Amino acid sequence: MATITKQARNKIWAFLALGTFVGLLLLPLFLSLPAGAGDTPAPAASTASAAAAPADAKPVEKSRDVWYKTEGPVVGAPAPKTTDSAKDYPRYNFESRVILWVALQQHLYYGSFVLAVPIFCMIVEYLGVITKDKALSRKYDQLAYDFVKISLTAYSITALLGGIVIFTFLTLYPTFFGYLSSIFRPVMATYALLFIAESGTLYIYYYAWDKMREGFLKWIHVAMSVILNVIGTVLMMLANSWIAFMQSPAGVDADGRYLGNVWHVIHTTLWNPINVHRLLGNMAFGGGVVAAYAAYRFLTAKSDEERSHYDWMGYVAMFIGICFLIPLPFAGYWLMREVYAYRQQMGITLMGGLLAWLFIIQAVMIGALFLTANYYLWQGMDRMRGAERYQKYIKYMVFVLIMCFIVWLTPHTMVMTPAELKAMGGQQHPVLGNYGVMSAKNGAINTIITTTVLSFIIYQRANKIPTVKWAPYGNAFLFGLFTMAYVNIIWLAIYGYYIPANVRVGLSVPQVASTLSCLFIGVILNSIMLKGAKDVGPIVWGQISVRGQYALIMLATSFTWMMGLMGYIRSSVRLFWHVNEIMRDNSPWAFTHTIGFGANMISFNVLFFWLTILFVFWLGSLGVKKVPATAPVGQKVPAPAGSH
Amino acid sequence: MVGQSREITTGMKIAIAVISLLVATAYFTFLDWGAMKIQGLDYFYMFRK
């Protein structure tokens, strides 16, 4: 009896705690709304007063939204016309833009890391809660805890860098910053409050870990991770609204005067594509960083237990990262489509004009990512007995991947000396020129992703023999599915050359659908088939070549570099505008950097980030006594859901 | 082993493979057609006069 009442009391307390918690979370929202209306010439207030007293106030000037084309009352000042002077662009004896670039990029790296890691925690902690096996459950829980610990240090660095960004902005671009903050004032206030809420939640989440270890409290703890991530995501979306506004402004008129509708200013046409793309990108990036951390610990490990633990951790992180990497190209495709729909010029500058060379570098990086992911999976097959059956197929997959990359990397416009140009007889090569266009690229990348899925399916089966009755039929179906998917993807790529562009662009949808069919049908069918399958041998964590671990580090570095590159592309497509077509950049740095300079800057940022994050890792390792209770080498340890 | 309760001959294996290829072909053709249809486009554009 006594225990039951104790449990019931616990429950009540838990509910109360959660309620207070949610209430506190919503508080900033309630606070920010009237606050916005009170001290700023906010939309509601001004329209209301204008409607109430039209007689004695001078008539409110109306103007037209540049994007939504709606009429609205002019409540803001026009975008300032800057001049190249110390007033608008105070400066050190250095390029201000580059200083801001470094500050922003570092802030973004840390920001995405601390946004991604709690999502990992949420997933892993949840896995721990639902797992029946006690030892396993504890292992998951410990992993999630380790993640948070790393992210805690990174979180304070993020805040620090955020401060640096604001100061840099204020001191180097005061006029521009003044204009942006005049429009986004209520958003910025909300942002600040949410940031406080995020900090609070994160600290409670971390420090209450041990107190909330059992029973219902654990569930609340899991719920807290959900809330933490909701706040984090909203924070990111608010920050995205600023950059989206700079790229595709809305909610202002052609002079840049704010029209009083804050939702229009936030919800610009590129906002949601950027939100989705960034969320997925953060996750892939976070996975990469954690995997690199695990690889680093693996390589420096002294004992088999350590190696086993960090091999497993690297695999889990890599797995989550790749899960988010696969939809990333599709999100990117959506973003580009929206860019083209917004301004065709902007799209062409990105993909075919001034910045096209950067996209070729991006293609190389994507190539590196997928090759590395495949390579890691193949190396991981060393952990299992029975994998020999499949290893002989690796060479064919390597071959398919390389062929696709040859197509994928063939530039549309080739770099060549005038002599080579003459020898070739024109800008376009009669054979390779055909690989330079979208049809071929789509075919290549979809084949690459399908092959990656195939690698994963083979990895899943490496140490298993399916025993279900319908296994032969299942295998035959998998064979048919993948064969025809390849045929279909390549056929659509070729078909694209024979039909007009407006029909051709539509072909990418069935191509993607084919790839996704393989991913979902293939992986699900395979998983069902492997239910109760005969084990040839256990997964021996830690028994993987060092090459596999270097692959993880390579993966993480590619992610970091690519993030820097894509951010640079997205930002520099505005060319000489602070806010596209609204506020012109009249500083002496309103030019596009050379490719070499850009690449060096990105490399510098990547290097800087990895040096500082190594410091964070080192800090994290100071507090660790020993690797937590791990299963002895050779025993079955968990793999993420769906992998076995 | 449960799976071997019924012997599967090479001929049957080929038959199963061919059938699964046909099923997959039908599936992908339908997918292509449908994915184009929802965009308001005609998958069989080239084959229509």
Added chain:
Amino acid sequence: MTALKLVEGYMPVQMLIEMGGLALLFIWSFYLLDKKMGIKVNKLAQATGLFLFSIIYFRFRIYPPIPFSVQAIYATMTLIGIFMWVSSTETSWQDFRQPLIAVVDAKTPTTQIIRAVSVVLLPFLVGFLGWNNMKPSIDEPIELRTVHPAPPASTKVHGKTFVLQTASNPYRVDDDGKYSDMVQKKYIDGNPWDEKAPPYMQYVREGGQIFFQNCHFCHGDNLNGRGMFAFAFNPIPANFTDAGTIAQLQETFVFWRVSKGGIGLPREGFPWASVMPPWEQHLTIDEIWKVILFEYWHTGYYPRTWD
């Protein structure tokens, strides 16, 4: 290697199939050597052979010759692929490493000689590469040319403003005189000289006449950029039969380029290497539209559209 012809129209696919076939041949021949004849070829030798072969293939088989930058990309990809292949399993990796380790360890007289020779030759090789790299070249420097710069939002020709996103070719019309995306497909095999040809074909014929009076000297009578003056220019004129030129562009983009010519290239179009005259000074708006109509009809490509 060019004795075996690449088949016009199928070249890209043919090249991939050829490469696939060669790779299979390569894999199977070593398999046969090993399993049937008992000759085990070391992985390092296999890898080196494959790499050299791929270099030769890209250098000599593909015609016209491809620029060095692309060859370098291909060679790097091949090298990465070879590395992934030899290191995919532990046994194969050990096999690959074995000769290298043996040379470094140098336990036998042969390996000792090889090691000594390499130790002497390697610095020379590095030195040669350095020298070769630094040596001044008489070639013109590489120019990263922006071939399709972003167009302006609108362009003004003969006092009339055309918004590039919305304008359309007034002669791309069906029999009833309405704009049609399908009309080119319908008359792709039509006869422009037919007395009773539909309006679209009449316009194509007129466009063709304009083309042969003005454009073909440079762009060639097959529209492939090989006109009689073509090789006097650097770069040579655009090849419309290529999948990467007008096939990638909106009709209004082409209209803008034809009207404004090389001197009308925007800031982004550096290094502005084009001698095309601004045709608005010689042709009327209608003539420009008609010649564009002809170019698409003749090449069989369709202009890009955005929806």
